[in-house]
Amino acid sequence: MTLDLAVLEAYHDLTGAAPEGIWRAPGRINLIGEHTDYNDGFVMPFALPQAAYLAAGRRDDGVIRIVSVDLGETFETSLHELRPNHDGWHAYLAGVFWALREAGHDVGGADLALASDVPIGAGLSSSAAIECVLVEALNDLHGLGIAPMARAKLARITENAYVGAPTGLMDQAASTLCTEGHALFLDCRSLQVQQVPLDLAAHGQAILVIDTLTRHSHAGGEYATRRADCEQAARLLGVAALRDVSVDELNRRLPELPDERLARRTRHVVTENQRVLSACAALRADDLPRLGQLMTASHASMRDDYEITEPSVDLAVETALANGALGARMTGGGFGGCVLALAPLDRVEAIATAVTTAFSESGRNVPATFVVLPAAGAGRLA
Ligand code: GLA
16 A cells, blocks of 8 residues: 555544645655764755655644554644653654744644655654654644745754754755755755756666665764764864865864864865765766765765764675776765665666675675655645
């Protein structure tokens, strides 16, 4: 059964009635620009065909009832009980009601049925998809008229202030603002966006996603540590954010930092910002070999300077490159999850096979591999 029908049926089982509508919000894959968003830098994600689907209808008693089709679980709370927490899958939805109300929007209770095929914990923004699909639904149902970037920011507030994960804006902006057939270039300081055409098939290329099945969690730990390192480095360098250091200044400025770790973190962010700008130019010039080189350089920087890769993603990248990919890199927060490889259409199958073999031979679980095309951002289904 398709997910739109699954949530329709689950909503009916929950309420005995039809929903007021069904909404969809996608996961994303980041083409390039990792750990740059919270440094006021640049990112270039695109929306995935995989998405969260939500059937929704308003209630006038302040009660929130949510059924998860995927988990077969129901959760119930009410508007006046909402307190920031990360006690489970429902926090990503309950937190949206909280964030909207904190921002002064008059939203009431609701019945909701949710299903998603965005892999969880794979670096493909499964949580942003859930937050963003509910922001869309409540914006439409209550006629709030919140502009797209402001909707993305509210979804991010849910993640940061309610769930408690100190993430940047990229995932929610991608889920909300991406358009089919394009990557989204986002300047995370000015919040200016550009829709950059990404028609790989026209150039005989494709993006293969390799899900290593190594899982991460961002709620604590390493993500927050990296963020703190960047803030400390920016303070010591006397800039508002690492965005304000240019590649040309890098060699002169790095010796000002007290230790090698902060220097490496800074080098990653500064060079990664430049790689996003170069990748955007390469795409606009149809120079896919150049895009591939930048992706591979991004991976090396995440591995050596930002130290957020791990052996499975490194193996996937190396194997893809050895078998004809133009470029390959880990995507998302790090410590596992997915690799994306830019490859000629006639090499995709061979790369998937080679990665599967390399994983089996090294005693790892067989990775999931699939080709993706840039899909549409969040919206209501007809
Ligand atoms: C996670 C966060 C994003 C971003 C990436 C790393 O996906 O949610 O805000 O920081 O990691 O680029």
